[in-house]
Amino acid sequence: MENLILYAPLLARGTLVTLELALASLLLATILGALGAAGKIGGGPVARNVVFGYTSLVRGIPDLVLILLxxxxxxxxxxxxxxxxxxxxxxxxxxxxxxxxxxxxYGAYLTETFRGAYMTIPRGQIEAARALGLRRFVILWKVTLPQLVRFAIAGYANVWQVLIKSTAVVSVISLQDLVGLANDAGKSVREPFTFFAAVFVIYLLFTFVSQSIFNWAERRYTIKGRNDAA
Incomplete structure (x- = not known):
C-alpha cells in the first residue's frame, strides 16, 4: 500500500492519458458512425457497399490486431x-x-447504432414536417436529431462502456497509459497484484460514473420525448 501511495501521481497521469484516449477515440468513432449511417441510409450503391465493407471488416478482426496493424x-x-x-x-x-x-x-458499431435509431423514428413525423414546407436542415435539427439522440443513447452508452475498457490494449504499443504505467510500477516494486487491483478499481469507477451520466441523459430525453408527444 505504501508503494501504491508513492506511485499515485504516476497512476493519476496514466488515468488522464487513458481518459483522453477514450474521449478522442469516441469522438472519431462518432464521426465515422454518423458518416457510415448516412451512407447506409441515404447514400448510393457505392456508399452503401463501402460502409458494408467497413462494418464487415471490423466485425472480423480483434481490436488488438487492428492497433498493432x-x-x-x-x-x-x-x-x-x-x-x-x-x-x-x-x-x-x-x-x-x-x-x-x-x-x-468502434465507428463501425456506432454506424449500426445510429442507423437503427434513425429507422426507429416514425416516418409520419418527417413526412408531416415536409408537408408543412420545412426545409431539410430544419427537419434535421428540429425533428430528426432530437429523436435520434433519444433512440441512440442506450446503444451509444454500451459502445462507450466497451470502448473505454478497450483502451487497456494500447499498452501493447508501449503507450504510457494507466495499464502501461501500472504494469511498469508493479514490476519495479514487485507488487503487480496491488497495482492491477488499483487499475481494476479505476476502471470500475470510470464505468460507474459513465453509466450514471448516461442513465441521467436517457431519463431526461425520455421525459422530454413524452412531453413533446403530449
Missing part, C-alpha cells in the same frame, strides 16, 4: 513515404495510433 504498419508506411520524399525517419505517435485504431473499430 495501425501502429507498426503506419510506422512502416511513414518510413517508406519519408524515404521517397526525403523526409527521413518519421515517428508515429502512439497516442494517435491508439485513437485511430479504437475510433475506427
Amino acid at each position: 495501425v501502429y507498426f504498419g503506419g510506422q512502416r508506411l511513414l518510413g517508406v513515404l519519408g524515404g521517397w520524399f526525403g523526409f527521413g525517419y518519421i515517428d508515429i505517435s502512439k497516442f494517435w495510433a491508439g485513437v485511430t485504431a479504437i475510433g475506427f473499430f
Whole structure:
C-alpha cells in the first residue's frame, strides 16, 4: 500500500492519458458512425457497399490486431513515404495510433447504432414536417436529431462502456497509459497484484460514473420525448 501511495501521481497521469484516449477515440468513432449511417441510409450503391465493407471488416478482426496493424504498419508506411520524399525517419505517435485504431473499430458499431435509431423514428413525423414546407436542415435539427439522440443513447452508452475498457490494449504499443504505467510500477516494486487491483478499481469507477451520466441523459430525453408527444 505504501508503494501504491508513492506511485499515485504516476497512476493519476496514466488515468488522464487513458481518459483522453477514450474521449478522442469516441469522438472519431462518432464521426465515422454518423458518416457510415448516412451512407447506409441515404447514400448510393457505392456508399452503401463501402460502409458494408467497413462494418464487415471490423466485425472480423480483434481490436488488438487492428492497433498493432495501425501502429507498426503506419510506422512502416511513414518510413517508406519519408524515404521517397526525403523526409527521413518519421515517428508515429502512439497516442494517435491508439485513437485511430479504437475510433475506427468502434465507428463501425456506432454506424449500426445510429442507423437503427434513425429507422426507429416514425416516418409520419418527417413526412408531416415536409408537408408543412420545412426545409431539410430544419427537419434535421428540429425533428430528426432530437429523436435520434433519444433512440441512440442506450446503444451509444454500451459502445462507450466497451470502448473505454478497450483502451487497456494500447499498452501493447508501449503507450504510457494507466495499464502501461501500472504494469511498469508493479514490476519495479514487485507488487503487480496491488497495482492491477488499483487499475481494476479505476476502471470500475470510470464505468460507474459513465453509466450514471448516461442513465441521467436517457431519463431526461425520455421525459422530454413524452412531453413533446403530449
